[in-house]
Amino acid sequence: MLREQSPSSDDVDLQSVLDVLDDPASRTIIKTLSTPMTARELSDACDVPLSTTYRKLESLTETGLLVESTEVRSDGHHTTRYDVAFDSVTIALAEDRSFEVALELRASEPEERLAAMWSAVRREA
Secondary structure, three states: EEEEEOOHHHHOOOOHHHHHHHHHHHHHHHHHHHOOOOHHHHHHHHHHHHHHHHHHHHHHOOOOEEEEEEEEOOOOOEEEEEEEEEEEEEEEEEOOEEEEEEEEEEOOOOHHHHHHHHHHHHHOO
16 A cells, blocks of 8 residues: 655745755756655665765655655555656746746556545544
8 A cells, every 4th residue: 555645736935946956966866766766775876875865855855846655564564665746847937027936746646646645634633
């Protein structure tokens, strides 16, 4: 069973996205995620210390650039995997001359949407 947590595209903060994308280790993590991976797998693949990898994953997830899913297993050993949550990031100049950022989120399968809803219910309980 998978539980997935992903932010809404409306929750995206311009400065947070710029800060995260300005970080070389964060960009390497995004480039490496061709399939969902655990923090340890990313740490090894990106040659980034595990503690740093966890910090980068937290920032990337909070900004909405990554999605976190948890595989709940009957043996009690749950596995958290990370994947890229977006297809594109767009920064635009609004009519009032302010900058806006928008994420075009990846389309999710029905089972992923159900898992996201279940995750939201669990967070509220």
